[in-house]
Amino acid sequence: MTRPDRRETSQIRALHCALGQLNRADGSAQFSAGNTSVICGIYGPVDVKLYDEKLDRAHIEVKFRPDIGVPMTKDKWNESAIRSTFEREIIGQMHPRTLVQINIQVRQNDGSVDAAAINATTLALVDAGIPLRSMVAAATCAVCANGNIVIDPTQEEISKAQSTHTFGFSNQQTDSPAYVDSRGDFTMDQYNSCYDMCATATERIFAFMRSAIESKVSKESLNEA
Amino acid sequence: MASTTGQLTFAIETFKRIHPVEFQRRFLSQQTRHDGRAFDEFRNTQVVKGTISTAHGSSTVRIGNTTMVCGIKAEVSEPDVSRPNEGFLTTNIDLSPMCSASYRPGAPSEEAQVCSEHLFRLFSGCVDLAALCIEKGQAVWALAADVVCLKSDGNIMDAAIIALLAALEDVQLPQASLDSVTGVVSADKTMAKRLQLQRRLFPASFSLVDDAYLVADADDAEERLATGSLLVVLDGNGKLANVWKRGSFIGRDAIARCVEEAQARRNAVAKALK
Numbered sequence: 001m002t003r004p005d006r007r008e009t010s011q012i013r014a015l016h017c018a019l020g021q022l023n024r025a026d027g028s029a030q031f032s033a034g035n036t037s038v039i040c041g042i043y044g045p046v047d048v049k050l051y052d053e054k055l056d057r058a059h060i061e062v063k064f065r066p067d068i069g070v071p072m073t074k075d076k077w078n079e080s081a082i083r084s085t086f087e088r089e090i091i092g093q094m095h096p097r098t099l100v101q102i103n104i105q106v107r108q109n110d111g112s113v114d115a116a117a118i119n120a121t122t123l124a125l126v127d128a129g130i131p132l133r134s135m136v137a138a139a140t141c142a143v144c145a146n147g148n149i150v151i152d153p154t155q156e157e158i159s160k161a162q163s164t165h166t167f168g169f170s171n172q173q174t175d176s177p178a179y180v181d182s183r184g185d186f187t188m189d190q191y192n193s194c195y196d197m198c199a200t201a202t203e204r205i206f207a208f209m210r211s212a213i214e215s216k217v218s219k220e221s222l223n224e225a
Numbered sequence: 226m227a228s229t230t231g232q233l234t235f236a237i238e239t240f241k242r243i244h245p246v247e248f249q250r251r252f253l254s255q256q257t258r259h260d261g262r263a264f265d266e267f268r269n270t271q272v273v274k275g276t277i278s279t280a281h282g283s284s285t286v287r288i289g290n291t292t293m294v295c296g297i298k299a300e301v302s303e304p305d306v307s308r309p310n311e312g313f314l315t316t317n318i319d320l321s322p323m324c325s326a327s328y329r330p331g332a333p334s335e336e337a338q339v340c341s342e343h344l345f346r347l348f349s350g351c352v353d354l355a356a357l358c359i360e361k362g363q364a365v366w367a368l369a370a371d372v373v374c375l376k377s378d379g380n381i382m383d384a385a386i387i388a389l390l391a392a393l394e395d396v397q398l399p400q401a402s403l404d405s406v407t408g409v410v411s412a413d414k415t416m417a418k419r420l421q422l423q424r425r426l427f428p429a430s431f432s433l434v435d436d437a438y439l440v441a442d443a444d445d446a447e448e449r450l451a452t453g454s455l456l457v458v459l460d461g462n463g464k465l466a467n468v469w470k471r472g473s474f475i476g477r478d479a480i481a482r483c484v485e486e487a488q489a490r491r492n493a494v495a496k497a498l499k
Contacts, residue, residue, distance in 0.1 A: 073345075076338040084471035088452070173474055180455075180470035180480070183346065185424075187464055188484060195477065 004156055005034075012139070012152040012201050015208050017120075019127045019216045025103075027128020031120035033152060035110035040120040042128040044100030052099065057092030059099050064117070067106040078104075078114055082121060085168055085179045091131040100130060111155040112140035115166050118179065119205060126213055134172035137209065138179060139201035141165045141194035143186055151197050162186065167198035171206050174199070241446075246435065249450055253438045259446065265486050267429070267442040268380075272387060272497045274395040281368075282396030282420070286388040289444060290378035292324075295370060295388035297396050301359065301410045302367040312357020312365035316344040318372040318385055325377035325445070340382060344372070344389055347458060347467060351424040352393065360403040364410050368396070379444035382456055386428040391498055396420040425461040427494045429487035430454065433473050441486060455480060457487040461495075 003009070013034030022028035025041035032038075045058055052059040062079040065071055082102065090100060102124070104117050115138035122135050142153035142161035150157060158164055163184025170178045182191055241248045241259075252259045262268070268289030277283035280296035287293075304311060320328045320337045328334060333341075348370075357366040370392065372385045400416035403409075432443035433453035443451060453472030460466050470480065 073338045073342040076335055077342040077346075080335060080339045081471065088473050170474070176474040176476040176479075177470065178474060180468055182465065182468040184350075185460070185464055185466065188481070191465060191468065 003150060005154065009148055009150045010197060010200070012204065015205065017123060017208070017212045019123060019212060027124050027126070027130070029120050029123035029127055031116050031123060033112065033116055034154065035108055036113055036116050037107040038113065038116045038120040039105050039107055040117070040124040041103045042100065042124045042130065043103070044128065044130060045095035045098035046101065048097060048099035053097050056096050058090065058095040060087050060090060060092065060102065061099060062102045063104065065105045067109050078117065081114065081179065081181065082117060085118060085136060086121060086125070089133050089136055089170070090125065091133060094131050109155065111153050111158045114138070114181070115140045118168050119209070123209060123212065134170040135206065135209065136168050136170050136178050137202040137205040138166055138168035139198040139205065141197050143184070143190050143194070149190065149193050149197060151201050163190065165191065165194035165198065167195060167202070169199060169202045245446065246450055249447065250435060253434060258440060260444065264438065264440045267490055267493065268444070270387070270494060270497045272391050274391050281398065282392045284388050284391035284395060286384050286391065288380055288384045288442065290376055291380055291384045292376040293372055293374055293384040293388040295372045295392035297392050298369045299366050299396065299398055300369065301364050301401065304358070304362060304365040309362035310358045311354040313367040314349060314352050314354065314370065315367070316348065316370045316372070316389065317341050318344065318374070320374050320377065320381070324374040340385060343382070343469070344385060347386065347426055348389060348393070351422050351426060353421065353423050356421065359401045359410060364401070364403050366398060377445065379448045380430050380442050383428040383430045383442065386426055386458065387494060390426055393420060393422055424466070426458050426466055427460070427491040428456060428458045429483070429490040430456050431483050433475055436473055439475065439479055439483070455483055457484050459487055459491045463488060463491065
């Protein structure tokens with residue numbers, strides 16, 4: 001049984017990213033996995049509304065915009081997921097009484113968009129130079145009706161899946177996930193298999209992120225010299 | 226008040242208010258909690274079905290001091306063109322200033338929106354939407370589930386899930402038929418039929434307090450200090466329906482232990498639901 005796009009079960013889609021495309025944002029990144037594409041722009045540290053001001057750390061705000069239509073409650077759900085993941089990673093104590101605004105725009109949704117949003121946010125935060133404790137990368141797995149576990153599923157695969165599992169990992173802490181969202185009808189064994197598959201996939205994504213950042217930094221240093 | 230030894234001492238209530246973190250730490254570091262519970266102990270849970278006689282299905286749930294009421298209203302509506310034989314389920318949770326000082330009046334807060342979205346994601350797979358069809362392409366039942374929090378003392382998610390489950394199990398739909406000539410749907414209340422759920426859901430929430438202690442069913446005071454949260458939802462067969470972890474790191478083994486504890490909690494909730 002092959003996948004609709006003839007990938008291996010443990011093969012993620014082709015990754016692509018571009019840093020600093022938005023020239024008015026303090027940092028930005030576009031992250032794509034196959035046909036799923038997300039762009040993230042960061043403003044920060046900037047002025048904070050009095051209501052949100054925190055005396056000892058920066059306030060983190062996330063805006064998530066879908067590819068089609070106006071933001072709805074499901075996008076609020078994504079905002080909350082991304083904020084809870086990055087509130088811990090951003091060292092907000094270095095910029096008290098300020099705001100770090102994370103704007104995420106889905107360009108194309110072909111499944112696994114929440115993982116792509118987390119990856120794009122990490123890259124954009126690095127591009128913006130926001131102090132981070134560690135980097136976070138995420139991947140999604142789906143358990144198909146026949147019991148096969150596939151990584152980085154497309155929308156078609158997700159709609160037929162028994163369960164979907166998104167895991168976020170930090171590059172500093174390998175034994176505990178930074179973010180988990182497993183949904184559907186699944187057993188603990190399936191959960192564990194998905195955990196392992198996503199952990200392996202995020203290692204690849206970290207390597208990809210690293211090379212993307214390295215190439216941007218080396219280009220910048222060439223321009224300066 | 227100052228004691229004779231020159232050291233500052235406080236009444237326990239004063240200490241709790243001015244040093245909430247230190248107050249909780251004194252208990253947690255001794256492997257207990259401020260209300261005397263063990264780390265893996267849930268509060269007493271009570272469920273009463275059919276508490277609102279004017280709704281099609283309703284329930285009231287108490288977990289300790291957290292009180293949640295759920296009412297389900299069934300209305301006839303036109304089905305979606307792309308799914309002509311499926312009804313609707315919508316969920317909404319109301320976290321008003323009535324239940325806690327931490328909620329503001331006005332538009333639903335982010336927490337309320339996230340909570341109702343999560344309820345929807347969980348329960349949209351539990352109700353057989355095809356069973357809500359009255360006449361294909363013409364009329365279907367639309368179930369509007371409203372969960373209202375009366376008292377918020379932590380663990381809103383568990384209370385909302387149990388309340389919604391109990392209310393859905395309480396739903397009785399009248400026998401409805403569409404008059405093809407007049408296009409009017411008439412309902413026969415004497416022939417009410419109970420809604421059959423495809424899956425029952427049993428939640429168990431855990432909070433990581435002060436980045437170090439993983440406690441079950443945190444109350445409001447503990448939740449304020451929580452840096453991470455974990456929701457485990459099991460179905461009637463003991464299979465997993467949802468693992469949702471947010472915030473600070475919770476180890477892989479700790480999550481596995483929480484799933485074990487959720488199994489025990491499932492039996493307790495099932496007993497409360499009768």
